[in-house]
Amino acid sequence: MKTLLLDFRLFITLVLISSSVLVLDKVGWLNFPKIVVQTVTTPIQYGIYESTKVVGRQFSFLTEARFAAQQNVALKEQLAGLVLDKARIQRELNELTALSNQESTLLPRAYSLIPTRVIGVGRYLILDHGTDKNLQPGQAVLYKDQYVGVVRVVSGNTSQVLLPSDPDSKLSVFSQGEAGRSQGILIGQFGSEMLMDKILHQEPINIGDLVYSEGLEGELPRGLIIGKVSQVFTRENEVFKQAKVEGVFDTKNLDVVFVMEGV
Amino acid sequence: MIVPIVLLLLLTFIQSALLPFDLILIVIIVRSFLMNSRSNYYLAFLMGLLVAFLSGQPLGIMSIVYLLVVKVVHSIRLAAFASHWSVSIPVTFITVMIYYLLSKFLLGISLNLWYVPVQMIMVVPLYLIIGFWEERFIGRSVIKLKI
Numbered sequence A: 001m002k003t004l005l006l007d008f009r010l011f012i013t014l015v016l017i018s019s020s021v022l023v024l025d026k027v028g029w030l031n032f033p034k035i036v037v038q039t040v041t042t043p044i045q046y047g048i049y050e051s052t053k054v055v056g057r058q059f060s061f062l063t064e065a066r067f068a069a070q071q072n073v074a075l076k077e078q079l080a081g082l083v084l085d086k087a088r089i090q091r092e093l094n095e096l097t098a099l100s101n102q103e104s105t106l107l108p109r110a111y112s113l114i115p116t117r118v119i120g121v122g123r124y125l126i127l128d129h130g131t132d133k134n135l136q137p138g139q140a141v142l143y144k145d146q147y148v149g150v151v152r153v154v155s156g157n158t159s160q161v162l163l164p165s166d167p168d169s170k171l172s173v174f175s176q177g178e179a180g181r182s183q184g185i186l187i188g189q190f191g192s193e194m195l196m197d198k199i200l201h202q203e204p205i206n207i208g209d210l211v212y213s214e215g216l217e218g219e220l221p222r223g224l225i226i227g228k229v230s231q232v233f234t235r236e237n238e239v240f241k242q243a244k245v246e247g248v249f250d251t252k253n254l255d256v257v258f259v260m261e262g263v
Numbered sequence B: 001m002i003v004p005i006v007l008l009l010l011l012t013f014i015q016s017a018l019l020p021f022d023l024i025l026i027v028i029i030v031r032s033f034l035m036n037s038r039s040n041y042y043l044a045f046l047m048g049l050l051v052a053f054l055s056g057q058p059l060g061i062m063s064i065v066y067l068l069v070v071k072v073v074h075s076i077r078l079a080a081f082a083s084h085w086s087v088s089i090p091v092t093f094i095t096v097m098i099y100y101l102l103s104k105f106l107l108g109i110s111l112n113l114w115y116v117p118v119q120m121i122m123v124v125p126l127y128l129i130i131g132f133w134e135e136r137f138i139g140r141s142v143i144k145l146k147i
Helices: A002-027 A031-100 B002-017 B023-034 B039-054 B061-077 B085-107 B115-137
Strands: A113-121 A125-127 A140-143 A146-154 A159-162 A170-176 A181-188 A193-200 A210-213 A225-233 A240-246 A256-260
Touching: A002 B039, A002 B061, A031 A113, A031 B002, A031 B039, A113 B002, A125 A146, A125 A256, A170 A193, A170 A225, A181 A240, A193 A225, B002 B023, B002 B039, B023 B039, B023 B061, B023 B085, B023 B115, B039 B061, B061 B085, B085 B115
Parallel strands: A146 A225
Antiparallel strands: A113 A125, A113 A256, A125 A159, A140 A146, A140 A256, A146 A159, A170 A181, A170 A210, A181 A193, A193 A240, A210 A225, A225 A240
């Protein structure tokens, strides 16, 4: 009985200490010590992350050899089609260039981007910058004009990025293909997949269509590539269609990403 | 006590850089199930601070969650039916669900049921490893009988 009482006293003491630490952290009094400690921990995290990537690459050929052979055949077929498309597009481009020379053209979009290094990836992507680079929750994270995620939590020298495949992520998007455009909401599923929901039946969407951000959230500009449609679910008795969307690159292979300062 | 701390430190770094689920939680659950020791509270407190720090969450929040988990496991461990090792699996299930509910309320992180089976599967090897370690390599104070 005495031991149980002592255990309970220890439990309560530690919970109270944890609560005090939590309050101090929320107030911001622990920011400086956190930044100091992060100068040691961030290189270790980065080292582990990079080492695992190197080891993974060494053994990836074992699992990917069969897939690569199948992909090679498919790519050869695609290449033949692309050569024909290229010739057609080149001709059209020449015509359009001639036309656009006579019109005033719009300036390309330019964003102010903060480069950050990826130091971990689990459910969230962990970056090696936080309040030190004035990152804020809600800022978009990009990689080569493609949407990676949105900053979720920021601390001294690190920040967490919510990936679009996370179930907590919801984005208004549109898909664009040869058949036309359709609008919907992109909801993360566990794993690397996303579900584009609330697509009207009359709007065309096909496998291979690219999915772009709609830009209604405020922190995201319109037109960032988010993924590619891999499957379309059409049920006549339901009001909306759905489509499965897969990312265009593997989040686990990113070294550097860019945080957008403002739209 | 030093070896578990060093191993947990290493695991925490690996978890923060690579794993999408909480491995430290499973280690703490299994250790609490194996040993009704006060050191579990200290480990939960320290590892909670480190996990929160490395994953960018507010400091202290994971300590509270881990401490509650240890308390729950110790309470279940007092029951007579909890002496068999297989009880550790449902105990892990219950505590993992409590952990997810606390994460949902305290951090606003949604429940990921896909990782629950993975965490459950990890209980058995971890139970064997930690049990073997604690039994063979950790010294206990000598019990003296008064005659």
